Amino acid sequence: MNEYSVLISGAGIAGPALAHWLHRQGIRSTIVEQAPDLRLGGQAVDLRGLGEVVAQRMGIMPRVRERIVHEKGLRYIDRTGRELATMPADLFVGDGSPVTEIEIMKGDLTEILHDLVEEHTEIIFGDRITALSDGVDGVAVTFLSGLTRTFDLVVGADGIHSGVRSLAFGPESQFVVHLGAYLGYCTVWDAGPLDSWFDMYNEPGRMLALRPERGGTAKAMLAFADTGVDVDRRDVASQKRLLHEVFAGMGWRSEELLAAADADDDFHLDTVSQVHMEGWSCGRVALLGDAGYCGSPLTGMGTSLALVGAYVLAGELGRAQGDHAAAFSRYEKVMRPYVAASHTLPPGGVNGFLPKGRFMLRMRVLSARMMHHWPMRQLVARLLDKSDAIALPEYG
Template sequence: MNEYSVLISGAGIAGPALAHWLHRQGIRPTIVEQAPDVRLGGQAVDLRGLGEVVAERMGIMPRVRERIVHEKGLRYIDSAGRELATMPADLFVGDGSPVTEIEIMKGDLTEILLDLIDDHTEVIYGDRIESMVEGPDGVEVTFRSGLVRTFDVVVGADGIHSGVRALAFGPEADYVVHLGAYLGYCTVPDAGPLDDWFDMYSEPGRMLALRPERGGSAKAMLAFAATGADVDRRDVASQKRLLREVFDGMGWRAGELLAAADADADFHLDTVSQVHMDSWTRGRVALLGDAGYCGSPLTGMGTSLALVGAYVLAGELGRAAGDHAAAFARYEEIMRPYVATAHTLAPGGVDGFLPRSRFMLRMRVLSARLMHHWPMRQIVARMLDKSEAIELPDYASTSVAAMP
């Protein structure tokens, strides 16, 4: 047969990771990315548990360690910036830890992954999939630019608002579950001394946070509890107006962070949501990472899910020697337990992240202090541990391209 080909929508983390492993299996990957160029922005992301294992197998950990964001952990503070409680990065280990020792800017990890595939993967920028027609020998894809090409398989690695999912599975509202909070990010070019801590200041139902970035800048996080707020994710001006209403009169550095949000061209606001689907595959189309099983930013598992999912999907496509149906079935079977654990929120869920009363805020600080001591530390560690959800297969390279 012709060389087996896979079209991947999305050049973030999941897409390039999948392209790397597909190439290792003798499969030809192509990536299409709607952004006009490489997107190297974004907040710090956690590399933990099985995600770190996959990164080691990719051979990228030396470069990752060169670009680690040095962060001591999470620090709860009062309105004057005084420390109330801390959760150091080494307090817990494993996939479910609320803080981790390996953090890297999303843009840095994206750049590392794109460098890894530069010599073997075609990346089409400034375009997107407009329609897909599946036939017995592949999927005919029409791009917005008018280009028409056929691929054996199409993979949506295009995030929680996946266009591939909408085309192949139906409306976003059928799969995306809003958890009752909104989360915004912006860059603060000169945040002053942060002492390498991720500082978090909370008032009932709203929170401001600052975490250091590599290079001296910082990322601000602005979160608030709301189930009825109608936020147009394409209307950034209205999002910034909403933030000013929500955070009006808040203490600590609220005015400074709101001004930073106004000035940041890459400011981003979205719902805190999860993606729940009975199946991540249909015909010759599969979903990967946030597109199929986003666990929400509250879990800290997005990067690990993307890397592990890419490894398993590519490995099963290689092992199945061109039988996409068999590969997809195994992909779902292996990943389901891991995704299920990754969807489990920390105790308290959104209310734990954004307490609605001053009493609950005080209780959160008390809990954080108790976590340093036995037996609370051991109890919480067992609740958070997700490291044994699955055992990663060891895929040998099997070139489907050479098969008749």
């Protein structure tokens, strides 16, 4: 291990993945995470296309397969729970498939990645970066705890609301694009038999869904089109009150899911947004994953982008032999086409996800039924597949 040092902000998926590949390149890293411990909650995430390829190169696929969430696919239902149309997990193949065969709880994947790096990576919990001073010989970092240290490089892998991005690049409003919808998650501890389907029920402008989890629980998703009401992402109590207003009188299991949201201390609500940036590096600071190029939950590409981005960034830093500017430039050149393709929303975008009228709801069900048949299946598969957007390099 050489004396080159990298500070990574964020211990989710992108951060530990980067620490693993940096270690393989002989580069020392430190992870700082503002939470007091690993965040093991969150919804199921998909390993798609190149994301699965990188996971295989990491050697973690046997552990991933031990913890797979067995899901048959997506099932559209009516207000009584009756099936309207299905999109099985094996309907499409590739990065952009709406549903995939390899799904794992975000917390499980986080734990697997943490186990991969904990023996060789310094991890600081319960702290965060509050100031960065980029100099000729490194980045002087000040932490909330008062600690000050200097690193050769700093990487923000701290999500769509990245603190590193704000410090090094500017306010969030310059880069985060709100797509016009909100999406909330909560755990349902006794969801009853779901028959391994991801059930989705829509009414105009709003959606309720239940997705099975490993261990018998389920994750509820509550989505709604922008109502013009300002939602404070830090005020969870007001968010839950808003949910009751938005979903009042909705059919299916609305009362049960609202009660689950009320009871869940880990309930999370945020905008459906993308991050668009002209560059992902500034001096000795770079961004990775959602912090630099979030594609929104609608694309389902967040995990794959994080894993592939970590692999490429570490590989280019290893190749550059200390020339971080050259490494960052190559990282952007390699990743940009993949990111651009992964920002492509599914057909209809937010309006396809949350149709605003009953006619469009009926058309979506009809489209889902047609996707089972040639030539619609082949046409949609070509539109969705992102795997040819990048030639994944081999790094020594």
